[in-house]
Amino acid sequence: MNIGMWLGRMAQQAPERPALYLGRDLVADYGLFHERAARVAGWLIKRGVEPGDRVAIYLSNSPTYLIVLYGIWYAGAVAVPVNAKLHAKEVAYILDHSGTRLCFATPKRVQDLTDAEVGAEIVDITGPDFDEAFATRPVEGPIERAPADLCWLFYTSGTTGRPKGVMITHRMLMAMSLSYQTDVDQVRPEDTALYAAPMSHGAGIYNMIHVRFGARHVCPVSGGFDPVEIFELARGFGNVHMFAAPTMVKRLTEAAKDGAGTGAGLRTIVYAGGPMYQADIIDAVRQFGPIFVQIYGQGECPMGITALSRHDVSDRMHPRWHTRLASVGRAQSAVxxxxxxxxxxxxxxxxxxxxxxxxxxxxxxxxxxxPATAQALRGGWLMTGDVGAMDADGYVTLKDRSKDVIITGGSNVYPREVEEVLQTHPDVREVAVVGRPHADWGEEVVAFVVGEAKEAELDQLCQQNIARFKRPKAYLRLETLPKNNYGKVLKTRLRELLEEQA
Incomplete structure (x- = not known):
């Protein structure tokens, strides 16, 4: 039950169907997509990679990303997709903790990882080693794996300050993909998956169901999110699906209002990864029509907890539409x-x-x-750490994030990660990190600091150790941090201070 078999089946069924695009340029049809993945698998096996071994992908969005991903699965190995925005030191921890055998990276990242002295073999996707992969004899098809075997090791930051590796199996990805077809959107061969958000996260994890039905996979030439580019690609391809953080949806809406595009060709935008303000989604539906679907999931249950259908998002006739729009929908079919x-x-x-x-x-x-597994899984249930309520119709509304995660631009930042870096400065006595509301990014990272450390020194310290999006946007001085009777920092009071300043 290797998830990679869906690519093999589509290559057998319709090898000439267009598959991978960079912008408007066709890179591979399904026959060539399959062949290149099979050659990468053969090359990995030749280098000693065995079923169950971990192979990392430290790349920005590109057709090569998908070829490498399926090559890893064809070899029976476990993919370790790494956020391309992470600092090399953070990546080094992930590679070491996962026991990664080999990591695919771009030239700049190869040098960064070399400087970080990682133990894994680093392969430059523009170098001769990778050229050799495409010349290697291909495997006949995906190596057989059991449903419970690992296929994806997703590192999600935690409140302990170190990322945790979520074990994702072939069964999980198949169940999630089929739930997408049932609960989120109907994929058809004429559809297009557009990857404007990182393929190491939610956007990439939806690739499988689009492979299963032979849809097109388009990576913007920019490698990221640009509203004008998205409008142009959507207009050119049509029937476009894309995953977007709420902040991305807002930026698309504002760009359309400014005349950058109409949204023609956008079929479905699935949004998740942070709080969507009602005013923003109402505005987006008014601008683009009923193309939005919301999902709620975690790395521990990827994309698969609840879904709010496009009808519920766009319906304004139901007497409780406002309440439902504030929810994250109802349970998906597989959970x-x-x-x-x-x-x-x-x-x-x-x-x-x-x-x-x-x-x-x-x-x-x-x-x-x-220990973390025992805390998260109890009696067969995943304890999400999120506080919410369910109404009589089954709609779930999130009330709070018990783990204090800061969501900025759709990316998760856990305060402890930043606090541990700042605490290494000799002139920092205490530090606490919280999120401050931001009009464009949802939240921004703010650090309350007790001590004499200079702001420039703290910023440089973060620059040397953590990803740019995790770095505080402000350092606020306090004589002491507010605490309760047990000595625990009262972050609720810190958020109140921010509100008072605002």
């Missing part, structure tokens, strides 16, 4: 969702509690982290 009540009981409708989920999309645990 059960509950709200934890008192003791082990399920909370009644409307009562807040921790959101729980179980089913074939839920992870078996964290890689080499039994």
């Amino acid at each position: 059960e969702v509950r709200i934890a009540g008192e003791g082990s009981a399920e909370a009644p409708p409307g009562v807040q509690g921790e959101i729980m989920v179980r089913g074939d999309v839920v992870m078996p645990g964290y890689w080499k982290n039994e």
Whole structure:
């Protein structure tokens, strides 16, 4: 049950169907896509990669990304997609913790990883080693794997300050993909998947269902999110699906209002990864029509907890449409969702509690982290750490994020990660990091600092150790951090201070 078999089947069924594009340029049809993935697999095996070995992808969005991903799966190995925005030191930890055998990277990142003295073999995708891969004899097809075997190791930041490796199996990806077809959107051969958000995260994890139905896969030449480019590609290809963070949806709406494009050709935009303000989604539907679907998921249950259909997002006739629009929808087909009540009981409708989920999309645990696994998985249920309530119709509304995650531009930042870096400065006595509302990015990172360290020194320290998007946008001085009777920092009071300043 190798998820890669979906590519093999499509190559067998319609090898001439267009598959991979860079902008408007066709890079490979499904026959060539399959052949190149099979050659990469043969090359990995030749270099000693065995089923179950971890192979990392430290690349920005490109057709090569998908070829490498399926090559890893064809070889029976486990893909470790790494956020291309991470600092080399952060990547070094992931490669070391996962026991990665080999990592694909661009020339700049090859040098960064070399400087970070990582233990894995680093392969430059523009170098002779990778050229050799396409000349290697291809494997006949994906190596057989069991449904419970790992295929994707996703590192998600945690409150402990170190990323945790979410173990994702072939069964999980298949269940999630089929739930997409049932609960989110109907994929057709004439559709186009447009990758404007990182393929290492939500955007990339939707590639499988589009491969299964032989859709086109388009990577913008810019390698990222540019509203004008997206409008042009959508108009040129038509029937475009894309995943977007709420901040991206807002930017698309504003660009359309400014005359950058009409959104013609956009079929479906799935949004997730942060809070979507009602005014923004109402504005977006008014601008583009009923093309939006919301999903709620976590790395531990990728993209697969709830979904709010395009009808629910766009319907204004239902008497409770406003309340439903504020929700994240109802449970997807492959999972059960509950709200934890008192003791082990399920909370009644409307009562807040921790959101729980179980089913074939839920992870078996964290890689080499039994304590965190035991905390997250209880009695077969994933404890999401998110507080919410479910109404009598099954709609789930998020109330708070119990793990204090900051979501900026669709990317997660956990305060502890930043705090641990800042605490290494000798002139920092105390530090606490929180999120401050931001009109464009949802939230921005703000650090409250006790000590004499200079702002420029703190910023340089972060620049040397963590990704740019995690660096504080402001350093605010305090004589002491507010704490409760047990000595715990009161971040609620820090957020109140920000509100008072605003």
